[in-house]
Amino acid sequence: xxIKEYIESGILEAYVMDALDTKxxxxxxxxxxxYPELAAEVAAIETAMQHFAEATSQDPPPYMxxxxxxxxxxxxxxxxxxxxxKVVAFPPENTQKDNGWARAAMWAIxxxxxxxxxxxxxxxxxxxxxxxxxxxxMDSMNTQQQQLVSSIKAYQKERSxxxxxxxxxxxxxxxxxxxxxxxxxxxxxxxxxxxxxxHNLPMPPKGKQYQLWVIKDGKPVDMGVIPNDMVVIExxxxxxxxxxxxxxxxxxxLEKEGGSPVPxxxxxxxxxxxxx
Amino acid sequence: xxxxxxxxxxxxxxxxxQQSREAFNYLYDRYGAVxxxxxxxxxxxxxxxxxxxxxxxxxxxxxxxxYDASKGRIYTWMINIARNTAIDKLRxxxxxxxxxxHTGEDVVDNIGGKMKTEQATDTIxxxxxxxxxxxxxxxxxxxAYFKGYTLDEISKTLDIxxxxxxxxxxHAIQLLREHFSR
Numbered sequence: 001x002x003i004k005e006y007i008e009s010g011i012l013e014a015y016v017m018d019a020l021d022t023k024x025x026x027x028x029x030x031x032x033x034x035y036p037e038l039a040a041e042v043a044a045i046e047t048a049m050q051h052f053a054e055a056t057s058q059d060p061p062p063y064m065x066x067x068x069x070x071x072x073x074x075x076x077x078x079x080x081x082x083x084x085x086k087v088v089a090f091p092p093e094n095t096q097k098d099n100g101w102a103r104a105a106m107w108a109i110x111x112x113x114x115x116x117x118x119x120x121x122x123x124x125x126x127x128x129x130x131x132x133x134x135x136x137x138m139d140s141m142n143t144q145q146q147q148l149v150s151s152i153k154a155y156q157k158e159r160s161x162x163x164x165x166x167x168x169x170x171x172x173x174x175x176x177x178x179x180x181x182x183x184x185x186x187x188x189x190x191x192x193x194x195x196x197x198x199h200n201l202p203m204p205p206k207g208k209q210y211q212l213w214v215i216k217d218g219k220p221v222d223m224g225v226i227p228n229d230m231v232v233i234e235x236x237x238x239x240x241x242x243x244x245x246x247x248x249x250x251x252x253x254l255e256k257e258g259g260s261p262v263p264x265x266x267x268x269x270x271x272x273x274x275x276x
Numbered sequence: 277x278x279x280x281x282x283x284x285x286x287x288x289x290x291x292x293x294q295q296s297r298e299a300f301n302y303l304y305d306r307y308g309a310v311x312x313x314x315x316x317x318x319x320x321x322x323x324x325x326x327x328x329x330x331x332x333x334x335x336x337x338x339x340x341x342x343y344d345a346s347k348g349r350i351y352t353w354m355i356n357i358a359r360n361t362a363i364d365k366l367r368x369x370x371x372x373x374x375x376x377x378h379t380g381e382d383v384v385d386n387i388g389g390k391m392k393t394e395q396a397t398d399t400i401x402x403x404x405x406x407x408x409x410x411x412x413x414x415x416x417x418x419x420a421y422f423k424g425y426t427l428d429e430i431s432k433t434l435d436i437x438x439x440x441x442x443x444x445x446x447h448a449i450q451l452l453r454e455h456f457s458r
Binding site: 008009011018020021029053057059068 | 304312314334355425427
């Protein structure tokens with residue numbers, strides 16, 4: 001017998017979960033007795049199933065313990081040889097005729113009905129509560145799923161960029177001492193597409209915006225202003241709308257809102273040279 | 277007071293064979309909540325669950341002599357008694373057919389049904405864990421574990437080859453094993 005294949009077949013899991021018919025079960029039990037590898041695997045599955053069961057653990061109501069103990073004792077005495085049954089005489093019935101019993105019965109029915117209604121009402125409330133909880137659970141699952149889908153898309157984009165051998169990465173370093181800032185520019189030499197990612201840049205003050213520049217033959221060329229939401233989203237990556245037509249370095253400077261025609265040199269935050 | 281002592285599997289078996297009150301206390305305190313949780317997950321009804329719990333303890337008590345250590349752990353044996361008794365209860369209530377049809381439909385994407393098996397009785401951990409399984413694995417774990425289907429029945433109900441059912445069961449439990457070994 002191929003032990004590995006046998007284990008992989010999933011029959012041991014079914015054995016532990018008691019999901020086999022009698023014949024199969026006997027067969028598997030025989031195999032386990034014969035091969036220690038199978039016994040070890042079964043032990044591991046049993047442990048997993050125990051943990052699984054323990055994860056659903058729930059305390060029974062406190063009175064259950066005594067209740068069950070009584071039931072056990074009753075069962076055990078039932079199995080023992082029975083003693084001759086004791087005959088108990090019923091007290092003579094009250095034959096006096098009056099309609100008291102009818103009134104009592106009516107009251108009993110009424111009381112029963114009130115109790116039932118109350119129980120139905122509260123169980124209804126309980127179900128509604130459950131429904132609301134389920135809806136909330138589903139909502140949060142939907143939101144999580146949307147977040148996952150968008151982060152998967154982002155990863156896929158990054159991955160395809162990393163796989164693109166014509167893509168060049170330029171790391172821009174901080175120009176301000178003591179500020180741990182950085183930026184990355186990804187340029188596809190074949191397509192001219194440019195992407196930008198920023199790290200640790202402070203949120204620009206009101207009326208100001210960051211602007212991306214490419215230094216071409218010693219002259220800065222405007223690559224557009226950087227939307228503020230991009231500064232906020234750590235790890236975000238944006239495609240730059242202007243195509244890259246060549247250059248030797250990239251820089252990001254702080255400019256007035258909407259951008260400047262030339263960069264303010266003392267406001268250059270990060271700068272990085274392209275490797276030739 | 278919960279027991280401070282824990283017994284090994286063998287010790288537990290011989291303790292139970294004494295049929296003493298002490299043995300019962302240990303058994304109940306140590307396993308009562310786990311068995312009750314398993315039962316509740318099958319029948320979803322606290323009143324029925326309590327009846328079943330009683331039945332399960334009586335069965336464990338009366339059948340301890342028949343327990344065969346070579347066939348598996350006593351813990352697994354007790355969990356399976358709890359599951360099977362709960363499942364039998366459902367079947368005897370003639371609800372099983374409804375349940376079966378229901379689960380058969382659920383298989384595709386009936387969220388409502390799936391959620392039902394994870395009703396309020398769940399701890400957050402389990403809910404996350406089972407939800408973390410792919411739907412096709414979840415269905416099989418739920419059917420086998422909480423509904424007592426044999427592999428053959430699962431294969432027929434879901435109309436998937438028996439081999440696929442087995443391997444999915446294997447994968448699902450592998451994932452659970454990884455989860456718990458963390």
